[in-house]
């Protein structure tokens with residue numbers, strides 16, 4: 001029998017009871033905690049957020065339906081990151097998004113990212129030297145900060161053609177306040193937080209950088225591509241700013257957190273280091289893949305339903321907020337046996353991975369999937385292939401997760417480093 005959305009026989013998704021939501025509100029619980037309860041109601045389940053209904057979606061075929069098969073029915077709107085990213089490619093919609101994505105896409109294919117090898121290699125060498133020194137002197141390093149510096153250095157070199165300075169790194173940390181102030185789940189009608197001061201600090205760095213790169217027309221970084229698009233009147237000055245900010249932040253916080261989680265896992269289960277090294281590049285990529293299964297950095301990908309629909313047999317109404325979540329899919333015991341265990345060998349044996357669309361999507365799915373997925377994997381691989389054989393960090397603290405827009409370690413990851 002085929003259901004049509006208006007058919008009264010189509011049931012609404014199971015819902016978390018209002019009493020549970022009220023108790024959660026009273027406790028001042030986190031969004032993550034609330035969604036954990038919603039998930040218990042089913043892999044497609046509903047919760048009322050006052051001004052709108054949210055539907056948490058972790059069932060693979062439903063995730064695939066939303067993100068890949070019907071992106072026109074489930075759109076990005078009033079994006080959480082819009083106060084920072086403006087009209088950049090991550091937050092843009094419709095025709096504007098399409099032409100921005102078209103401009104950037106060719107630099108991020110398997111072939112396209114080859115031009116960034118020297119940038120990635122240069123940044124990896126810098127981090128290696130830093131750890132070399134730490135291994136000699138015994139100084140305590142904050143791994144989260146070192147890995148963030150590396151990821152920023154990589155994207156900065158790719159965009160501007162030059163290494164990032166410590167001053168620029170410090171100035172751009174204003175983003176921490178932005179990320180933790182933005183709502184994890186966007187709700188229509190919410191007043192956005194006032195981020196004027198933080199955004200102004202970031203904009204000052206961006207303006208200085210754009211002026212510098214504008215003054216040297218021979219550069220071959222991606223910022224030059226954006227400036228050429230501006231000259232051809234495809235981009236405005238504002239859009240150059242928005243795109244640069246988008247690429248800087250989408251392009252480094254995510255990879256940095258992935259690498260930090262990976263080191264936290266290796267600290268708890270050190271034998272996986274030797275296991276990965278025995279298998280070379282494939283072993284290293286399996287460590288990254290398993291880290292992203294357990295900590296898919298973009299753990300929630302919200303969409304708005306533009307029309308009524310039937311999703312996995314349930315009714316969805318126009319205006320609903322749809323929360324696809326790799327966090328919950330990747331930890332579903334029906335899909336991933338022993339889901340909470342860090343087992344990188346799942347990714348070297350195809351028989352141990354669930355097949356089918358929507359079972360594993362740390363980089364999203366469909367037309368809005370991550371632009372930088374191959375870039376991120378290469379950038380992580382190059383660094384790890386240098387650091388893993390040479391150094392073993394001993395962690396002095398092991399922060400748990402903070403579930404902001406991204407899931408990242410809740411604090412610094414101090415460690416001493418010794419030569420392997």
Ligand code: HEM
Pocket residue numbers: 089090091101155246247250251252254255258292296297298301302361362363364365367368369370371372373375376
């Ligand atoms: C491990 C690292 C990374 C992870 C886990 C990750 C994850 C994601 C995910 C899940 C999305 C889709 C969000 C959605 O559908 O709502 C996304 C989009 C995006 N990512 Fe990444 N990302 C990573 C690294 C990067 C890097 C290195 C870059 C740039 C160099 C980048 C640039 C982007 C952009 C521009 C978009 C928006 C694409 C669009 O809407 O057309 N990401 N990322």
